[in-house]
Amino acid sequence: MKKIKFLVLILFSISCQKQLEIILPEFEQKPVVNCLFTPDTNFILNLSHSISINDSVKLNIENAKCYLFSNELLIDSLSYISDGFYKSNIKPEQGKYYELKVITPDFDEVSSMSYIPANLQIVNIEQENFSVSPPVYSSEPFENLPYNRLSFTFTDNANTDNYYELKIILKRFWVDIEGLYFENPLLYSYDEIIKNEDILDYEPNLFVFSDSLFNGQTKTIDFLYKPHWITWDGNVIYWYGEYRLYYKFRAISKQMYDYRKSLIKHLYNQQSDNFESFGDPVQMYSNIINGYGIFAGYSEVYDSIFVENSEYEF
């Protein structure tokens, strides 16, 4: 696709860009809640407020009262730590619904509700190098390299609507170029479950999916990626050496699923200075009443796999 844009580049090379001053209508500020909670970790909440597009500094809210409820009973009041962070003394539990209420002097009360789904039941995990060919061939030869495959086999709970999330991070061991340590590669999949989520076009580096196509089944899903690193000047380096693959495979709440899907599309279309981005802007999902942000629970399996050095024969 890059090659077909050479005409466009020619046109833009003779055209020009211009910074504009615009007068914006009065902007109504609202509190922003960031709280993703999981068992074994105390509730930690970050509280700030939204700012006008013309402003530049994130403003934390330091004088709020944050309350946690469960079954309509107050279970804790969060304490302010610093930098907008508030911390609870309790750890959330699976299967329970939690409600958050935040009272601030300058804004309306905000509230939200979510839960932590049951643990993942992983049956098997496999990793294979250069396993699957890419779907569309490119004139850039290295884009035609086969994907590495990471497969999870897991069992879905038939009694509930379940939602999942996968994210991986690669860590190199050879450090021959300063600053190259970790990469969060783009993910791809041929699996109908992932295709059905309508996220592949947005070049995601995490996947979220529901069990709507495999409710109650034991399922294997292949997640595809290419071990590459991006240098500070933006160049892509494909990597054949050994590395460690860290993965977080999560069972997530419905609120987190909606939030993640919205985030993937929002960020992709936010890159409006990127020529390849041409979707309409996406308003970000939020489950915070009278505010923005997210309050949602998840449970996860976090582990790593050592991937040995391999060579690909062209």
Add this chain to the structure above:
Amino acid sequence: MKKITALLIIFLFSATIFSQNYTLNGYVSDVTTGEKLVNATVFIDYKNAVSTNEYGYYSLIIKGVSSDTVKLAASLIGYEKQEKIIDLKTTKSVNFQLQSNTNIDTIIITGQIPITQNTDIGTVSIPVNQLKIMPTIGAESDVFKSLQLMPGVQEGSEGKSNLFVRGGAPDENLILLDDVSLYYVSHLGGFLSVFNTDALSSVKLHKGGFPARYGSRLSSVIDIRMKDGDMKNYHGNFAIGLLNTKILIEGPIIKDKASFLFSARFLPINLIVKPFTYFNSGQMIGYNFYDINAKINYKINDKNQLFFSFYTGDDNLSVTIPKVFADDDIIRYNQKWGNKLVAFRWNHIFSQKLFLNTTASYTRFRYLNKLTSENKSDTNSFKYDFFTGILDYSVKSTIDYNISKNYKLKTGVNSIYHNFSPGLTYFKITNSDTVQTDTTTGIKQFSGFENIFFVENNISIGRFFTSNLGLHLSYYILDGAKFTSYEPRIVLNFILHQNFSFKASYSEMNQYVHLLTNNTISLIPDVWVPSDKNIKPSRSKQYSLGFFKYFPKKSIELSIVSYYKLSNNLISYKEGAVFIGNAENWQDKIETGGNGTSYGVEFLLQKSQGRTTGWVSYTYAKSLRQFKNINCGEPYPFKYDRTHDFSIVLNHKINDKITISGDWVFGSGYPYTMPIGRYDIIDDGTNHSGVVSFEQNQNIFIYADRNSFRMRAYHRLDLATNFTKKVKRGIRTWTISIYNVYNRQNPYFYYTKIDKNTNKIHLYQQSLFPIIPLISYSLKF
């Protein structure tokens, strides 16, 4: 009720039953070339006048003349009027051959049927000879760019050949070339339309008050006719410009019996780009386009005539990369897309009153994407093909029946076989002579069948009322889905004075196909998809009211037309959805069941004759969309909603050698969606500090309501001058044009960018075309 119907029938047909009339018929053509002339007027007086149809044929019923011997005349803008003395008792058929008018001092051609007399409302036509001298971006005349200067028509993005008519999308335009639809009408990523103006005879745009013969699209009909070819002499035209090189040849095959026309255009840029890229990078990148128009016209006898029309055109992008993995490797990448059209037409005159046109046609649009990799020294290879397209086979028969002076009937049937290929992928890998993969995937092909019946009743009552009452019926079957559509079409013309009239119209339109496209200037293909069980056909209702005034002394037409259009079952991309050419799961990317509301007032003052020609147009318009899941279900402005749109076009012939032309356009800014606020979220990400971390801050935008902001206004001045001179081998013309004379930086799109130093977000405008001076040369021989 039955009595009322009977009375109505008696009333309508009374003229036929009780009056004694004479009838004359024939063709009007160009004396030099034999080319049939569309919209020429044949008349005795104001009461006895008729226009030639789209095939240059007329049938005139004469009534109320005091003598059997009358003076019958034919006229057309750009031609000398021709008169003949006719004995009505002995004469049945009269053909006219008009002389092209080159005398610039003969300003006005009299005897034209003025705009106040016909039943056209929301119809504009631009004489082809005016198209050719208007300034354009590449010094190449372009039908669509000229139509964009008419009221009610937007170009969308700057420089493109799109038409957004009365708030409709480009796929809501029915584009006909010689009565056959074309699905893709752009070259060069949309900057040039596929129509070679040298090969055209007439261009007409219908925006409302649609005659019943047209259907299948919601917003407009662009009816373009090719020239038939010179029946008498051989001649041609050659031109070279920045955007293309073109040639046209026409002449008789058998003098006064059969003729041909052939024209071709191509983009010569490959001759420069391919070697340049090869020496620069070792890769060869090339782009070109071509189109070919051909026509053969055979006159069997006075009552039968055959036509064969052919069009083909492609855009082609190719990339060749040698030595990819090894010295013997080579990768070839090729994209090709374009139309092909073949049509056979038979015109038959049954009688003085009955004219038949039958057209059998084939039209297809297809996009191909091929990629192959080979190694000369071994047997490894891979091959990838992607294909999308649509093709139609069609048979259409239309009858023009001139029943009486007050009642003309036009009726017809049309059967179309559609075949849709939204996207097929073929993939083959061979490794050491072993085929590892050989598979075809994608969306299956759909076949649809569309049957159409229409009837138009042109009824006039006295001198003060004319009308076109019609009905368009269609029945559509696709993959188990069946749709029937009844579309009434009504145009009423109240002639308050010979040169002043008031018109009203009501049209319902239906559309069974939808276009998936992207709005950038990339070369990603457009994909046509059909309505099916889940996606209902789109439908529109349009009301129009207009006042029309004709100033005969200056030959100036003035029209003020208002319209109100309601559309439903529209589709749109879901919020954030992107289309990158692959139509797989396309239903998941779109919102259905949308409503559209468009209304506005259009003003047009047009002068088509004399030393100075041109027009002034102004449109006030509003176009809204509403979808359940977009903008929280609230109505929002259509992406190309333009409140004020003004243009002035002037062409002036200084003498026989020099013409100058210019246009100035002004339009209020297009809407866009602006981020007005932002906040941070703490998201899983990558921390490059050396510690494995999934946490990272992300900047989230809070957007204002969809399309609630407006870009800066658009305005531009273009000038052109043509120097024509007789030379030894013909007539040569140098054209010098300047696009965007005062170098206005018009908005192409807006985008935001974060300043990494201050963390502030700034809004930027991207402009496209600066001032562009161009020169082109043509030789007519």
